[in-house]
Amino acid sequence: MTARPTAAPADHRAGEPISESEAIARLRQNADPSQQYYAAWWLGRMRSQHPEAVPLLRDALRQRRGRDPGAGIEENAVARNAARALGKLAPAATDAIPDLLAVLGDPDDGLREAAARALGDLRAESALKPICQLLASGPNQAGASRPDSPRLMEPCEALLEALGDIGIADPAVLAVVEPFIDHARPLIRSAAARALLQLTGEPRWGDLLVSLLNHHQLQVRRAALMDLGAAGWRPALESIRRTPAENSLKLIALRGLVEQGCGAPAEDALLACMDELL
Amino acid sequence: MPSPVPLKALIDQLRQASSSEALVLATRALASSGDPGAAPVLVEVLGYNNPGAAVAAVDGLVALGAEAVDPLLRLDPDNYGARAWAVRALAGIGDVRGLELLIDALGSDVAASVRRAAAKGLGNLRLDPLEPPIRLAVQQRCLNALLAAGSDGEWVVRYAVAVALESLARQLEPASVAWQRLEECLVALCEAADDNPPVVQLRARVALDRLDAQ
Numbered sequence: 134m135t136a137r138p139t140a141a142p143a144d145h146r147a148g149e150p151i152s153e154s155e156a157i158a159r160l161r162q163n164a165d166p167s168q169q170y171y172a173a174w175w176l177g178r179m180r181s182q183h184p185e186a187v188p189l190l191r192d193a194l195r196q197r198r199g200r201d202p203g204a205g206i207e208e209n210a211v212a213r214n215a216a217r218a219l220g221k222l223a224p225a226a227t228d229a230i231p232d233l234l235a236v237l238g239d240p241d242d243g244l245r246e247a248a249a250r251a252l253g254d255l256r257a258e259s260a261l262k263p264i265c266q267l268l269a270s271g272p273n274q275a276g277a278s279r280p281d282s283p284r285l286m287e288p289c290e291a292l293l294e295a296l297g298d299i300g301i302a303d304p305a306v307l308a309v310v311e312p313f314i315d316h317a318r319p320l321i322r323s324a325a326a327r328a329l330l331q332l333t334g335e336p337r338w339g340d341l342l343v344s345l346l347n348h349h350q351l352q353v354r355r356a357a358l359m360d361l362g363a364a365g366w367r368p369a370l371e372s373i374r375r376t377p378a379e380n381s382l383k384l385i386a387l388r389g390l391v392e393q394g395c396g397a398p399a400e401d402a403l404l405a406c407m408d409e410l411l
Numbered sequence: 412m413p414s415p416v417p418l419k420a421l422i423d424q425l426r427q428a429s430s431s432e433a434l435v436l437a438t439r440a441l442a443s444s445g446d447p448g449a450a451p452v453l454v455e456v457l458g459y460n461n462p463g464a465a466v467a468a469v470d471g472l473v474a475l476g477a478e479a480v481d482p483l484l485r486l487d488p489d490n491y492g493a494r495a496w497a498v499r500a501l502a503g504i505g506d507v508r509g510l511e512l513l514i515d516a517l518g519s520d521v522a523a524s525v526r527r528a529a530a531k532g533l534g535n536l537r538l539d540p541l542e543p544p545i546r547l548a549v550q551q552r553c554l555n556a557l558l559a560a561g562s563d564g565e566w567v568v569r570y571a572v573a574v575a576l577e578s579l580a581r582q583l584e585p586a587s588v589a590w591q592r593l594e595e596c597l598v599a600l601c602e603a604a605d606d607n608p609p610v611v612q613l614r615a616r617v618a619l620d621r622l623d624a625q
Contacts, residue, residue: 392610
């Protein structure tokens, strides 16, 4: 898992804190998309439980706009932030699953990516089939590089991670994920190994993630740390301790080992390592 | 063991480093010299915006211990990047002269990684050499700063607070009011809540259990 874009607010009035009702009001108006963009982010970040948050975010998910470079706003920025926020509001945002499924077919791949992650956060079993369909053509088609950008044809990393998060170890799902273990990009291999480890618990996928902790690129080691944490793979403890990367990320990974994992090494050893890294 | 390479040669090598990798290697070499004269140069490296070199410099400064404290405290307070690394070094050294900087960092630094290091440092100050009344006053200030940080918005800072409270408790009089306030904070950190993840609850529980068994 790569560090996700934080989608930080483009305009937050110099960091002035806003209230929940202000965020709701800013999302409801539609004259100023940059205010909606910030409001959507705010509601997710603050895990808002306001009764209007989910309905308004669902509306925002349908909002389509072109890029506005002048305001520093990307294409469909409001809809993307709405999708991310709905994921953060799981499980309260279950009603939004049909809207997110519809967005999986959007022509904007950034929006498909945000929707896939949100569906993973929501553990949406109904998303298994459409996500598998997007990945079914395999690493050479869905996973092919675009001629005009560093992105892949489909947002494979987010789609693979969503399958792991949803957590249904159906043979058809495993068959779709496994070919991505041989993808040319190490970040995609990491995402596939993470999903397979979450779904099957087989040590070979954990071993593959541990081997990525020795990759020469820091970005790959960071991704492997996050993926080991998400899967809670405790045998990785010593490799996590030793890999050259920021302690902050190691601590997040170890938290995952404590909370998501089981077996040896036991919690005492995990906590002792965390204490050292503070 | 004193380095076979003279200090001046190590410093020259560092100043002439022409790439990021060369700077990291030169910093490591200087850091492992164990020479107190290296401290001001290692402190300078904290401001170079090179994380690999800064990590090596922090290791060297922590190894130098008390000898590194003065140069660390003389650091330009406006150099934010360098100050964040200095907090880590002072937290590792545990010298009471770092008290003000650690309290300030825990209460107001924008980076959770700096606040967590400061919290750990406040639990690790070596207070044995102090006169008892001064020791008590310092413990009180550490405790107040840690209790306030018990409601920090970032889990990793609260985790560090639990760790620091456990080590601070070992220095306190068990029947004291201070101990009671400390225990209350750990009990609160044990509680399940939406924004208090299981790992923080577990760490606080472990701290309470170990203190009970003491």
